[in-house]
Amino acid sequence: MNDELDRSTLKPQPQIVAILGSGVWGTALGTLAARNRHEVRFHSRRSEGSWEDALASANLAVSAVSMSGVRPTIEQLQRLVLPPDLIIVSATKGLDALSLQTPSRIWQAAFPQHPIVVLSGPNLSKEIDRGLPAATAVASEDLEAAKRVQTIFASESFRVYVNADPIGTELGGTLKNIMAIAAGVCDGLNLGTNAKAALLTRALPEIIRVSAHFGATPSTFYGLSGIGDLLATCNSPLSRNYQVGYQLAQGKTLAEILECLEGTAEGINTTEVLVRLAKAEKIEVPIAEQVRRLLEGEITPQQAVHSLMERELKAE
Structure with missing residues (x-):
């Protein structure tokens, strides 16, 4: 269910927004909230202030940490007495290596008394920082909480839509990172538009197959x-x-790439976790499997493409 914001009828009061994680994504989200005249407090492991100060009287806590930072952040918040009406927004895209769960489900298990809202969409942080137009989705089983998040971030340049499928919204943003690695290989090898179109066309059903296991709604994708x-x-x-x-x-090695990469490429960890999950649940993930083999140095980029192209013939 989509519910576009009608800004002509909604005039939200200034809210206190705690951004947990001060990387490029957290900074971009904080900038969006600040432009709407909300009070924004940034906090990370390197912050001088306390977690208590960051979350005191907060209306919204936005988790914009990497996947590896989700559990440590939750452990910090579990030591606090959180504001009773606090909404927790999960803006992390990844899968937990221990539980094979998504970030929002880990947050919900830790804080069952608080509504959890997933924020995900085609949101390249650097474009948002430049004020270029973009849109995103906020999803929750608590639609009123999702609508409150919608009003905090929405603007003329940043459209925010609501839906009731948090797991589908979250997995769409998580699993596409694996496909982005494959797409980068495709372009890096100059394979052309036809090959890339075929790749992306097959990527979407693979994402949907996995997400159906978690109970996602196919139309969300x-x-x-x-x-x-x-x-x-x-x-x-x-x-x-x-x-x-x-x-x-x-021709670069993964170690060389990561040494110069700004921020975290969550698709690397997600690929390994997804392939483990898919094997356990017998879910077919041919693209993710070849990306895993490539990342682990088992095959070359050329061999990864060849393996996908030589798969058995079948109906579309």
């Missing part, structure tokens, strides 16, 4: 957090995951 995010991330050099694939195809 034809929206912003599905095909929208897939197209943006698989076609932009601003995507860190795309850059990983592109530079691997150019």
